[in-house]
Amino acid sequence: MTGRRIPALVLGLPRRSPAAAIGLLIVLGFVVAALARPLVWPFGPGAADASSELIGPSLRHPLGTDETGRDMLARVIDGARYAIAVPLAALVLGIALGTPFGLLAGLAGGLADRLLRRLAQAIGFIPPLLLALALVAAMGPSLRHVVLALGVLEAMFFARAMRDQVRAMHDSGFIEAAVAMGNRRRRLILVHLLPNTLAGIASEMPRRAAWALATLAVMGFAGIGTAAGASEWGAMVREGTNAMFTGQWWLALFPGLALLLLGFGLQLLAAGIADLTLRSPASRAGDLAGATR
Amino acid sequence: MERPGRTILRLLGIAAFVFLVIAFICFMLIKLGAAPPVVLLGGPNPMPEERAQLIAEYGLNQPAVVQFIRYVVRTLAGEFGRSWQTGATVADDLLARLPATLELMVYALLLGALIGIPAGVAAAFSRGRAEERTARGAGLVGAAMPSFLLALLLLLVFFRWLDLSPAPSGRLSVVLTPPPTITGSYFIDAILMQDAAAARSALGQLILPVLTLALLIAAQLTLQVRTAILMQLDTAHFAYARAQGMSRDMLTGIAMRGAAPSIWAAFCGQCAALLGTTAVIEYVFAWGGVGQYGLEAMSRGDFAVMQAFILLSAALSLLVHLMHAGVRRVARLRIRRA
């Protein structure tokens, strides 16, 4: 797979992994919708209209309106900005913070590595969802804090993943060969270690984004860090919960379904990538051994 | 080979380290807070005497190190402070609410495993067929499903539309009085007290939250079990056994035995992370357990509760971790004995 060029990789994706292709399509769909909404949709997310409060789904308002007459479709699409930007920012932060740590720990080995591992293990005993919620609750509700809390937790994940990759790679042949060839440490890391370890981590990214998205939504739903934005999907579900039982089910349902769809897209993408990168080990053991049916 | 004394010492050392790290994080929650600690611990408008007491209790005018040591000592003594929302001590509040949460979690785990493990096994064995795609797709949808959305959807269908289940108003119909506490589970206690009405009501209230949690667990387990079994199916020894003409039952047995450690790890992983999801579900169903208590404390900034809740969640997953390691150790000893 390494030999292929990027365009060929993208064009060939539907054939090689339908799951990854559909997942990618869903995610990109949300991105495009969030960017293009002002151009194509007549209603804005904040435009209250007293004449059309709490209208059910109709042609004019496909997802209905809320109690102040705002168009739900506009609000849901507006929420996609948060649903995309916050996990993305958290992911970037997590990778930027986490990978250097993991790289250093993996390279150093020994005591430093053991200590960091124990530390990560200890922190890992707190369910990540609760830790993220607590961090935001402690720091106070603001978009920055939400990104920071999610980013720190992503960083812990990526540090650990990177560390494992480095350790595994360290024992693999081509690093030893590179040492035997007389590579400097810096070149060893930049040319040989980093590209290969990053490739190993890349497949985890959609799943981590899905985690950040879900956690963001729980924050919104529980009213923690609602400053993330009025049209954040979790917060919208929270607002619509009571209306759901009085008959206005669309208020909570559609933002919830948007969450589900985007999350599903990310999960599909992750599963597809895993399928593409993981080949069954037995298939390499020869035909007789590899035949499974 | 291993001296038990040394092993125990080592374990104690690790436990102490883990506790200190987690205590530090809980302690830091206050330091991260935007408001002064007195407000965080005593509520928006603490009385002057309350204020003085808090400062004395926590040593708030002393250096941070001293505060941390005090916090550790207090925590070890089981003192978690007072909730400014309920006015009671956090320890009492937690103890009163714990049975409700445990009841929910235990049933959900059992039901989740009962659905998820067979589904995962079936998915793996029907590799490449429609059944697998269905099970895997369902697993992925479940993995992407926001917990609160599933709860609301179930409520919408079974409570609002079909009117089959009671309102999400806690563990028991509001018109009934709870049975006296024996095990802490309203359902079991009601049965023990032969209170049919209470038992029926408790069961009715349980169904939807347990189902929600169980479905979420089952979705994850399906995916994890499927992967674990598939890895077994891809081994050369499995192919060999199949080629030797073993019956389907024997093959299933071989794959299950091989995958058992992974499945056990997946199950324990679900246990460890469960309190977070449970909190959200309790919140939706107004369950009145520790999860709802903790979540509301977080959204209102009741820091003493928040700290204790995080500690409790860590303690629970530490317990699960020990259970996981213990079983694995026993299983490995069984192998090594040969």
Next chain:
Amino acid sequence: MSVVAELRGVSVELGDDDRRVAALTRIDLQVAAGQILGVAGESGAGKSTLARTLLRLVQPQAGTVLLEGNDITAQPERRLRRLRGRMTMTFRNPLAVLNPRMTVRALLEEPLRLHARLTAPARRAAVEALAERLRLRAGELELRPAELDAGRAQLVGLGRAIATQPRLLVLDEPTCELDTVAAAEFLALLASLRDSADMAIVLIGHDITALQPVADRIAVLYLGEIVEEGPTADLLRDALHPYSQALLSAHLPADPTRRGRRIRLRGEAPTPDDRTPGCGFAPRCPIAENRCRSGAPTPNQIGTDRRVACLRVLEGSSRIPLTR
């Protein structure tokens, strides 16, 4: 003939602090320019450790490692790095040692980039010349490791090793994952290299007979010790150490008319963990005596340039009677 690489009384221990295992014990070895030294031994004999010690990728606990007469035993890695163009090696598993993200061209270019001060066009030309020497096919320079089979990958590995015109080339079981045809081609290429480039080559393998076509001398390794060493022809004609004899007789001649009579050894090739006092081979040796289990034999000079570490060799009673 100038000695290029030499080990003097080298001992290497591997493992962590809890458990140290003697991988090599008191190794004396010399290899001269223009010479191929074959090293034969079974798994656990210390072959790979020997290769890495020659290149000082492993720090020995005792003894001296010399490269072109210079003691490199205690050189810091920073200094060694500059020598790594003069002493190179190839590995057992040829595919695993190639960075999967680099093309064959980049892989061949790397040693030049590290050790030769060449301009980019000169380096390009050098890579092309190298490819021709290896008889790579058109387009193969642009492939990546995943698109190569073991034979081609080992060829690339060899190209990387000889790109900087080293003085010492160590080949760690280069043909063990190769087909017979690919292996034969590899050995033929190696022989032509020996004749054209004046370097010292250490060729490691697990079978004496497989080394025979190209090796000038052969050393037999057992449990981290050299039990016998001498010119290839002498050793093949008349192996003196019981283990060398057993190894030779275990070879299956590809000739149905030659039904070899075989020396049957007890048990399996041991790991260094199972090392017993006395001669390491004694537990499996068909002619071991009581003294073999107590005193470890030291290498004895036999004739002009053979060494054998066996107590019975001096009396001329080290030959095992053949039975079927």
Next chain:
Amino acid sequence: MLLDVQDLRVARRAPGPDANSDTASGPARGIGTALAGVSFRVVKGRILALVGEHGAGKSLTASAVLGLLQPSARVTGGRALFEGQDLLRMSDADLTRVRGARIGFVVQAGHTTLDPSARVGAQLMRAQSVHRAIVKAEAAWRAETLMSSMGIAEPRLRADAWPHELTPATVQRVVLALALINEPQLLIADEPTAGLDITTQVQILDLLYLELRRRRIGGIIITRDLGVVAQYCDDVAVMFAGQVVEQGPVSQVFARPAHPFTRALLATVPERLAIAGNLAFGGALPPAPDGCPYRPRCPEATERCTTAPPLVGAGVHAARCHFARLGAA
């Protein structure tokens, strides 16, 4: 006649996107590995060697005969008559009764064949109960007896061991026992000693040889080692690019190789390897898609080789070459 494979053809599609498909390693991915008409015979009590380079289709042939092809490959023609019955047209249920019972097999990398989570003895007993109703005590007794005749000391103790506790050579002995425990009429062994030390390799091969002879079992040994062929096999089939290019009794084929590929293969043997001359085997050249597949590497190729060569036979010795040199001596 124990096994008569006639014109066996297997097509293989390029590995698809789904993770469960197989991946041929190296440049041969998807092409060239299919079988283009493989024929050979195994006689009761004789051992046939299947030799050739990696990717020539040796293992694929065995998989096809046993009905164990990967999903990406399928049989497109030919017959494989085992005691008169065509294995290729047998139902899966019938095939299951043949495999492991009447045909035993040893696969490459034997250590992966054993179930890591079951004791060795239990696996040997399990293999027996698959094919017949047997009392536990008898199954255990038979397992121990066979382990002992496979040269495993203290079989009762070893039967209680887990696979990871055994040395590679002992594992291989257990694997052999597993293949023989149901007293098959035919044994297919795919690289039975790959990865073993050479001193243990001969121990294992000696055992296998004696056991096959003693029980008058027909054997197919797939190997790349011509020494194994010369010393342990009666007949040989040389494969190249999915075809048998030469077959016959080992003594005749080794004495008078009729196909240029066989000659090249025999020239690689250490004792014969003439290093002095610059040997060009052309090992890296891919086989030709039409005509004689060996043409690109053949030093004797002519115009005629662009047409498919016929099978030229002289009695039991035959080769697929326009210029086959047969029976001259």
